[in-house]
Amino acid sequence: METLRHVVLLVHLIGFAVLFGSWAVQAFGGQKQFGKIMEYGLLIAGVAGLALAAPWGLPEGAEPNYMKIGTKLVILVAIGALVGSGLSRQKRGASVAPAVFWLVGILTVTNAAIALLWR
Numbered sequence: 001m002e003t004l005r006h007v008v009l010l011v012h013l014i015g016f017a018v019l020f021g022s023w024a025v026q027a028f029g030g031q032k033q034f035g036k037i038m039e040y041g042l043l044i045a046g047v048a049g050l051a052l053a054a055p056w057g058l059p060e061g062a063e064p065n066y067m068k069i070g071t072k073l074v075i076l077v078a079i080g081a082l083v084g085s086g087l088s089r090q091k092r093g094a095s096v097a098p099a100v101f102w103l104v105g106i107l108t109v110t111n112a113a114i115a116l117l118w119r
């Protein structure tokens, strides 16, 4: 069970890598636009994150930190709203507002920082 949990954590990290990687390509040398791939990364991180939120495959006596998990879920929904609104602006031929673009990167890193630093 513990190994399976680590596999789900790996999938979660792949989702994070897809989201942050595709954002970073756009941020540094790219057009600062959103892509459908960011939504796939979010979806992968979100589904695997929800699976990790349940108390299974944990060492004896360990319990999930629901405050931390809830905070990450709120941030994930906010990122989804920003990416979704940016993608629909792009469809209409407009560009993503710089504040919205940078906020998506900042919130993604914030979620990774919460995962690692909130103990």
Ligand code: HEM
Pocket (backbone or CB within 6 Å): 009, 012, 013, 016, 019, 045, 046, 048, 049, 050, 052, 053, 064, 068, 069, 070, 072, 073, 076, 079, 107, 108, 109, 111, 112, 115, 116
């Ligand atoms: C953009 C969104 C997200 C990012 C960048 C992210 C990032 C990460 C990272 C880097 C880890 C590894 C931490 C470690 O090994 O200790 C992790 C673990 C975890 N994440 Fe996420 N995460 C995101 C969204 C979510 C969501 C939405 C949930 C649940 C609703 C969630 C639940 C968890 C859980 C339960 C763990 C494992 C236990 C822990 O260390 O907290 N994550 N996440």
